[in-house]
Amino acid sequence: MGLKEYMNDIVEAVVTTAKGMRITARYGVDPKEEVTLQYPEERWEIPEGYRGFLHNDVKKCTACTMCVKVCPVDCISLESVRGADKKMVLASYDINIGRCMYCGLCVEVCPPKSLKHTSGYEMASAARGELILHFIAEDAAEIKARVARQVAEAAAKAAEAAKTAEAAKTADLSAVAAKPPVVEPKAAKEEEKKPE
């Protein structure tokens, strides 16, 4: 190593260090360069379409199970029973957000668009059970029993109606008079379903 190279080495080290220090000094003295977001007090603007926690609007949900089928990690569980009107009635709809990977596939396939991403992202819990979101507060067994009761009632009424219709037929009554008993349970069922 010649003397020239030796001196060049020293000069280069000093110059490059000075260059770097100039940049860090600029950041050091310029308060505008601070980019920290003081999180709990300040929050960033959540864009539209942010994939946060899932929320199912159970009133809209048709219990088609598309979301359950498409979920790659099986974090959605759904129980449903066939109601008196032949439509599916949700008995329970749970999402384990501790397991969910927020891929959004379920939201994309949802036919009635009842399943949505919210903008929520804060949840910490000490127990895993708390990470399971229950979208139907009522106990699944109760709903099932109730729906079964309704179905039985409806079936009984239908049978009765059929019987009366039969009787009416035999009694030569008009078919119009036999109609109301068939419609009635349906309307009652609809009303009962709402509070769920």
Next chain:
Amino acid sequence: MTARTDALPTQEMTINMGPQHPSTHGVLRVILTTDGEVVTRAVPDVGYLHRGLEKIGERVTYAQFMPFTDRLDYLAAMNCNCAWAWAVEKLAKIEVPERAEYLRVIVCELNRISSHLIAFGSYTADMGAFTPFLYAIRERERVNDLFEMICGNRLTYNYARVGGVSGDAPPGFLEKTKEFLDYFEPKLDEYNNLISYNKIFVHRLANVAVIPAEEAVAYGLTGPNLRGSGVPFDLRKDEPYSVYPKFDFKVCVGTGERGKLGDCFDRYMVRINEMRESVKIVRQAVAQIPDGPVLAKVPRVFKPPVGEVYFRSECPRGETGIYLISDGSVNPYRLKIRTGSFVTMNLFEKVTRGLMIADIVAVIGSFDIILPEIDR
């Protein structure tokens, strides 16, 4: 190093570096045999992050596997998403709308920038300078903001779909992208001034772990690691896919500017220069993007024809190749993923022989490995 034989008898020491070590970029374990500070042997022990992604791929549907590709390389999830989509589209011969391809290229190149930023930042942190790391993270946050805008998430994007992308760019996205590029480009010069050409940094990197071009090819290196050895091989140019042929960009190769060709510094510089090229590509894509739909019509129950396909794409950490066999059902029959980081690890033991402990860190950083890619 020549050891004196007449001196006191010395003993080699075996040190366990990792899986919990700040500089192994995850859960890599390296078993070091050292003679003082000199490493006589460094054997990588991989597999701590094995999740069986390929097996998972066989039991989920083609669409369901998309979120798992996010986990293939979490720093460049967009690239992996798109690689999977391109592979399945190649298998099923699906025509993708042009706007979707443009959007894919934009997000892929943005992700390449953010991935290289992490590579650059964590490398400087490994070398002891913590400040550039935070600058890199700051820039990456902006890319994440863009991704959050377009797909709703910041790390695991799940943006691509078989046949297109999950959603069109929201209004303002392209403008914001341009804004970011204008902001970001001068930062690269700042990085170079701050650290790249710093004398200490150059000394730490130059002439360390030199990989000659023939060896790099023989060991199957790809991506920036191969280009760092001076081989101008880039799948975006040499085996063009998507709309890449429409863009004008340069393949960055190592030049040996501060030492021998193929040393750590060359691999580092390739990444810095590639960010510049990615900026160029995104600029062109944003300017040229056509209007139109972003998702082709794909049946809900998607069953590709019987057959097999191998598709490779240029990911930030080298070639990500996806080999798929379809038996005509909804699930792939067999899936094999080839990743850049895994192949790079083959060379690790060879290049690290005779280096110092601090150099091991430099080599790991210069390979820019990521453990989910190695272990899958």
Next chain:
Amino acid sequence: MEAAALSLMNAVPLLAGVPLWAVTLLLIVAAAAVILVFALTFEGVGSLVLRKVAGDIQARIGPNRVGPNGILQFLADGVKLVLKEDIIPANADRLLFKLAPYFVFVGSFAAFVVVPFGVGLIAADLNIGIYYVMAVTSLVVIGVLLAGWASNNKWALLGGMRAAAQIVSYEIPVGMALIPAVLIAGSLSLQDIVRSQGGLLGIFGWNLFHNPFTFFSFFLYFTAAQAETNQTPFDLPEAESELVSGYNVEYSGIRFGLFFLAEFGDMFIVAALATACFLGGWNVPFFHVGTLPWIWGNLLSLGVFLAKAFTMVLIMMWVRWTLPRLRVDQLMRMSWKYLVPLTFVNLLGVSLWLLVFKGKGIPGMIASLFG
């Protein structure tokens, strides 16, 4: 100290009956307590400032949650360190493991004794001041080596070995770079060195501007001293990205706290020596503090000294957050191939200068030209 004790006994009639040695001992303990409080305060505040500076440089804010604007953060850190469990690894050499932090802390703390804080504020104006500092700070290397060895951890051992090699190597350039100041003052006493830089020349009376060789000496000293105190870019013994945390990896609680305090103590010692030897120490430019009443003169000189020293500390932090780390062999090369020869050349240059120009510096010669 005995002289001070005597004058105190004369001044305070209450102490007339007390034996001289008792008063002297009392004074020594009082002085030690004052210095300890100062050292601990500096180390605490220093850690906070370090983090704040890091935040500013790294486009962040830094600690701002404990107390207004985060100024109580160091207290919280201190309380945390004291309350943490003190873990001794099962296979550690218990005695040496416990002993090591004290060596390190004492080595750094003892050097405070000869720091000339003000015109009369010095715990002990030893006539071998600089020599003493060099000697006691070498105690740190023993502590670090012990810590590395006793931890029975391979990473810690590597850190300890690195520290030993590094500190021993850099002792030479540090010493050689300080000798020009000794030559100019003609004394090893730090007070004498500071006094030699006073006078009517203002800041041009500083050794820094004495002649070109002393100018370079300052930078050589600063570089080498950074290495001796394990500051980035020479923080190889700790090297968190290579050796995880180096020699102190197995330490926790207050034992770790002692290492931590010693690090900041060393930082201040380096800054104080640089100030005293090259930057005029407590001298106020164009003003003779000796003319003021004792109390005001001391307060003013203390303020000036601390301002200079803290500026140096800030510069050290600034360097720390800018540069990457050297490799072991490069570190050794830098010491033996660059710093040692350069300091020797400098020393030769200064000696020749003093011989040729009869001890006058450039500013002095210019001043004498104008009468």
